[in-house]
Amino acid sequence: MPKRSIRSYSTNKIWISYAASFAFLIISVLVAISVGTIRVPFLDIIQIIGAKMTGRDVPPEVDQMFINIVYSIRLPRVLLAMIVGSSLAIAGASFQGLLRNPLADPYTLGVSSGASVGAVVTLFFHLTIPFIGPFTLPFLSILFSIATIFIVLWFAQKVERTMKVETIILTGIIFSSFLGSFISLMIALTGEELRQIIGWLLGSVSMRGWEYVGIVLPFFVVGVLLLLLNAKELNGMSFGEDQARYIGISVQKRKLLILISGSILTGAAVAVSGTIGFVGLVVPHFLRRIVGHDHVHLLPLSVLTGGGFLVLADLVSRTIIAPTELPIGVITSLVGAPIFAYILLKKRRASI
Numbered sequence: 001m002p003k004r005s006i007r008s009y010s011t012n013k014i015w016i017s018y019a020a021s022f023a024f025l026i027i028s029v030l031v032a033i034s035v036g037t038i039r040v041p042f043l044d045i046i047q048i049i050g051a052k053m054t055g056r057d058v059p060p061e062v063d064q065m066f067i068n069i070v071y072s073i074r075l076p077r078v079l080l081a082m083i084v085g086s087s088l089a090i091a092g093a094s095f096q097g098l099l100r101n102p103l104a105d106p107y108t109l110g111v112s113s114g115a116s117v118g119a120v121v122t123l124f125f126h127l128t129i130p131f132i133g134p135f136t137l138p139f140l141s142i143l144f145s146i147a148t149i150f151i152v153l154w155f156a157q158k159v160e161r162t163m164k165v166e167t168i169i170l171t172g173i174i175f176s177s178f179l180g181s182f183i184s185l186m187i188a189l190t191g192e193e194l195r196q197i198i199g200w201l202l203g204s205v206s207m208r209g210w211e212y213v214g215i216v217l218p219f220f221v222v223g224v225l226l227l228l229l230n231a232k233e234l235n236g237m238s239f240g241e242d243q244a245r246y247i248g249i250s251v252q253k254r255k256l257l258i259l260i261s262g263s264i265l266t267g268a269a270v271a272v273s274g275t276i277g278f279v280g281l282v283v284p285h286f287l288r289r290i291v292g293h294d295h296v297h298l299l300p301l302s303v304l305t306g307g308g309f310l311v312l313a314d315l316v317s318r319t320i321i322a323p324t325e326l327p328i329g330v331i332t333s334l335v336g337a338p339i340f341a342y343i344l345l346k347k348r349r350a351s352i
Helices: 001-032 042-054 063-099 113-124 133-159 167-189 196-200 209-229 231-237 242-244 251-273 279-291 295-319 330-351
Strands: none
Touching: 001 063, 001 167, 001 279, 001 295, 001 330, 042 063, 063 167, 063 209, 063 231, 063 251, 063 279, 113 133, 113 167, 113 196, 113 251, 113 330, 133 167, 133 209, 133 330, 167 196, 209 251, 209 295, 231 242, 231 251, 231 295, 242 251, 279 295, 279 330
């Protein structure tokens, strides 16, 4: 095949991937808003959202009950699931590119567990930081998640100076277990907050409302923008730090920025939804098989696909045994754990 044809085929494939990911996200959102105890027609959903976005009145033919269900209950829940899924997916893609290992994600590196400790401490002690008020929960979750990733990297370096990626991931899993024990201790000591903390830990976007969307949105925008601006640098560092320095990348500065950005996204997501594992593993792994390792495209596609993936996972969690709801983390683990095992076995066979 001529070079021009190969380049044209590759470009078309990428644009098709963008169109498919965007369509997947929109369809997931519409289906998730529509399906429930009371089904809302797609056309009514579009009219309600369109009217709210433009400041116009909802057409009179739309049932008032549908307006309340869509705008007050389902839309904020779906948007929150979308933001959390997008955050975890792009954070996972960036960690994997930085560490050059498909097993790296916020869950396996211990970042999610660190964020969980920050959130549980906030809930346990009823902390409120002056001047930031409702943002105390995500702020402390982010602070703990950043501290955790740097402690994991420091400890991995002490164990093995070459700091192999396998050592970093193993250290992350060890720290996740330790932090999980710390959370269990706080749960054992708590009283009336027990139900709130356990419900939060299981992972859910239920009954959060617009308030939580507003809390997580600023951190989501900042984190995503920082990672997208470092996409080309991630491409350079995926070939190794020496090669990145050779082409003029400030490795330490970029590494620090990427780690902090991924931790911001993870901490904010965990603060509003609890611990939801494997999203940052499953989505980037799937996308790499389609569009390759170019982070210029992999990161924005992770935002779109990750959002749609968690919206569908939340839909399954609340409908599969309705009226009872499953924790959303159960659904993502059922999908993610086998994929984690598959990637692990594949890497093991490649190294033999």
